[in-house]
Amino acid sequence: MRLSRYLLPTLKENPAEAQIASHRLMLRAGLIRQEAAGIYSWLPAGLRTLRKIEAIVREEMNRAGALELLMPTLQLADLWRESGRYDAYGPEMLRIRDRHERELLYGPTNEDMVTAIFRANVKSYRALPLNLYHVQWKFRDEQRPRFGVMRGREFLMKDAYSFDLDEATARRSYQRMFVAYLRTFARMGIRAIPMRAETGPIGGDLSHEFLVLAQTGESAVYCDKAVLDLPIPGAGVDYDGDLDPIVQQWTAPYAATEDVHDFERFEREVPAERRVQTRGIEVGQVFYFGTKYSAPMKALVTGPDGSDKPIHGGSYGIGVSRLLGAIIEAGHDDAGIVWPDAVAPFNVGIVDLDPGDAQVGEVGAGIQNALEALGLDALHDDTDERAGVKFARMDLLGLPWQLIVGRRGLGEGTVELKRRATGERLSLAPHDAVAHIA
Numbered sequence: 001m002r003l004s005r006y007l008l009p010t011l012k013e014n015p016a017e018a019q020i021a022s023h024r025l026m027l028r029a030g031l032i033r034q035e036a037a038g039i040y041s042w043l044p045a046g047l048r049t050l051r052k053i054e055a056i057v058r059e060e061m062n063r064a065g066a067l068e069l070l071m072p073t074l075q076l077a078d079l080w081r082e083s084g085r086y087d088a089y090g091p092e093m094l095r096i097r098d099r100h101e102r103e104l105l106y107g108p109t110n111e112d113m114v115t116a117i118f119r120a121n122v123k124s125y126r127a128l129p130l131n132l133y134h135v136q137w138k139f140r141d142e143q144r145p146r147f148g149v150m151r152g153r154e155f156l157m158k159d160a161y162s163f164d165l166d167e168a169t170a171r172r173s174y175q176r177m178f179v180a181y182l183r184t185f186a187r188m189g190i191r192a193i194p195m196r197a198e199t200g201p202i203g204g205d206l207s208h209e210f211l212v213l214a215q216t217g218e219s220a221v222y223c224d225k226a227v228l229d230l231p232i233p234g235a236g237v238d239y240d241g242d243l244d245p246i247v248q249q250w251t252a253p254y255a256a257t258e259d260v261h262d263f264e265r266f267e268r269e270v271p272a273e274r275r276v277q278t279r280g281i282e283v284g285q286v287f288y289f290g291t292k293y294s295a296p297m298k299a300l301v302t303g304p305d306g307s308d309k310p311i312h313g314g315s316y317g318i319g320v321s322r323l324l325g326a327i328i329e330a331g332h333d334d335a336g337i338v339w340p341d342a343v344a345p346f347n348v349g350i351v352d353l354d355p356g357d358a359q360v361g362e363v364g365a366g367i368q369n370a371l372e373a374l375g376l377d378a379l380h381d382d383t384d385e386r387a388g389v390k391f392a393r394m395d396l397l398g399l400p401w402q403l404i405v406g407r408r409g410l411g412e413g414t415v416e417l418k419r420r421a422t423g424e425r426l427s428l429a430p431h432d433a434v435a436h437i438a
């Protein structure tokens with residue numbers, strides 16, 4: 001992609017309304033634009049990262065055996081009356097009337113709707129276990145939307161819903177999602193720690209939040225340092241096997257958000273030198289809630305003994321749009337964003353130092369083609385701005401690699417490769433630089 005034909009509206013100044021680094025940097029790097037409180041447009045570079053995050057979530061959900069569908073953003077109020085949640089949900093729910101005065105709402109979550117889909121299509125326990133998920137925009141009329149996409153009003157969520165015959169098999173579904181979440185966040189280049197959590201409006205009695213540790217996190221968290229360096233399950237993990245050892249390993253060390261923190265237990269169980277008290281950004285949450293929806297909505301299956309019984313359910317959310325903010329909070333410096341390789345808008349920023357010089361342009365274009373042939377995406381700064389402006393913009397945008405092409409370097413047969421995260425620079429022949437990145 002040539003920057004001279006792209007839209008990357010970077011800002012020189014820090015926007016006054018941005019209080020935390022990720023909000024500031026997403027605006028300054030031209031990734032998003034606020035349209036209303038908590039409601040954003042996703043500009044081209046921001047959308048590229050959003051889609052890369054979504055793709056990793058989708059791959060790991062599919063690996064764990066979940067089936068993707070897509071439910072609408074608008075839902076009938078009557079559906080929420082049936083599950084008994086319509087009034088309880090409160091002012092966060094955006095209620096809408098259509099031209100026929102029908103009562104609708106912009107969905108904040110989909111337990112009710114997915115239970116209705118299940119009820120209409122599944123009658124026998126032989127179809128279980130079943131896990132249905134989608135990646136869909138949600139609306140929650142937050143009292144105080146803030147921190148940019150971190151606490152928005154319209155936001156992108158992956159929400160999955162499991163259906164099982166009984167509690168024991170429902171807990172296995174819960175464990176599959178727990179393991180899938182460990183893999184998902186690790187693949188994005190962040191550490192998200194599972195912690196015991198409150199269940200809140202979703203309900204149930206078993207829940208874990210996955211939190212990225214960051215001082216700007218909204219949740220105070222308490223954990224045993226041991227939980228911070230446990231091994232991530234490999235791509236070959238057997239989701240049909242016994243996942244209990246993995247879940248036990250990750251839930252044995254003390255780890256709790258403030259609303260379920262037990263001070264005495266923390267002091268008793270965790271030696272002082274291993275006690276971590278910090279803040280975290282909740283990027284995902286998993287719930288087991290039994291028959292909370294299937295009973296009132298009569299989502300029943302005929303069991304092996306021939307009797308009809310309500311299914312045991314669980315729901316599993318990931319804040320896809322919130323993750324851009326969380327990833328930036330976990331990876332930035334004074335110069336700007338430092339993206340993990342897997343989710344950067346582009347893998348490489350090619351910087352032309354002498355735009356208009358035929359040879360420099362040719363080598364830059366050749367490198368871009370070579371990278372794209374390797375499945376890597378590159379943003380080619382072919383503008384005629386000063387080098388200093390170009391470097392500052394690339395550092396702000398935070399692409400993992402900068403590949404600098406200039407007349408002087410080419411005179412010695414080299415280009416310069418810079419690793420954004422470490423600042424390390426290498427002078428290499430163009431094809432060696434491409435090989436080094438690949």
Ligand SMILES: Nc1ncnc2c1ncn2[C@@H]1O[C@H](COS(=O)(=O)NC(=O)[C@@H](N)CS)[C@@H](O)[C@H]1O
Pocket residue numbers: 108109110111140142149150151152153155157158159160161202282283284285315316317318319320321322
């Ligand atoms: N206002 C918000 N802005 C951005 N992301 C949010 C917001 N509210 C929640 N999220 C993200 O969405 C994830 C799931 O939300 S949740 O309420 O915990 N869970 C559910 O809604 C369940 N239906 C899971 S399927 C959260 O972990 C968080 O990462």
